[in-house]
Amino acid sequence: MRDALGVGVAVGLSGFAFGVTAAGSGVSALQACVLSLLVFTGASQFALVGALAAGGNPFTAAAGAFFLGTRNAFYGLRLSQLLAVPRAVRPLAAHWVIDETAAVALAQPDRRSARLGFTVTGLTLYVLWNLTTLLGVLGAEAIGDTAAWGLDAAGPAVFLALLAPMLRTGTERAVAVLAVVLGLGLLPVLPAGLPVLVAALAAPAILWLKGRRK
Structure with missing residues (x-):
């Protein structure tokens, strides 16, 4: 309770x-x-x-x-x-x-x-x-x-406050950083709403790189 x-x-x-x-x-x-x-x-x-x-x-x-x-x-x-x-x-x-x-x-x-x-x-x-x-x-x-x-x-402030404590491992932080880079970098290029969808590719990309290193 x-x-x-x-x-x-x-x-x-x-x-x-x-x-x-x-x-x-x-x-x-x-x-x-x-x-x-x-x-x-x-x-x-x-x-x-x-x-x-x-x-x-x-x-x-x-x-x-x-x-x-x-x-x-x-x-x-x-x-x-x-x-x-x-x-x-x-x-x-x-x-x-x-x-x-x-x-x-x-x-x-x-x-x-x-x-x-x-x-x-x-x-x-x-x-x-x-x-x-x-x-x-x-x-x-x-x-x-x-x-x-x-x-x-x-x-955005509340969203970041909820997200930040969840980033405990190096992999999770790497995904977050790459997602930010992709999202912000594509803002001037893609229509609004699409950068966040592309930023979701950060997770499989980091996991693939991690698998290659192992």
Whole structure:
């Protein structure tokens, strides 16, 4: 309960940053809230509104968000065995399969604790994420131009803050550096939204190089 509530509250509050970012990119309050209700995976949501803010094609922006979200399918493969929830509940449980719920559930010593951790984290995070998304959008609309206040940087800042602690090994850091080089280097060349897709090639490239050295 302690772990689940801690993660749920800490990450759930960052929905405010998404709401601000969404409003700054021209997404309406209704659209932002529907994204949080139905997509409910922060990285994909930030990627989508970020690409739209940069003038990207909606289909390209959606493709980038989709590829970022595919990692949740791999979490689901592991969690389906660990949690063993009834078949009727699986569609609802699948909607809560994200980084945070997977991390809390997989850290528990037994199935009962894993189920409790998954459920409490998912419920807390879902409620807070959607509530703070709405507050973020309304707050951004109230203050006007988010760029004038520097709030357009809130989304990228939160995304980097979530990502940085995950880069523990040399391989992970190398992938991150190459991805940054590819993404920034291709910004002037490719349409908005495409550089992030190309940057995803950093992972297989680094792994291939690592395999060649071995």
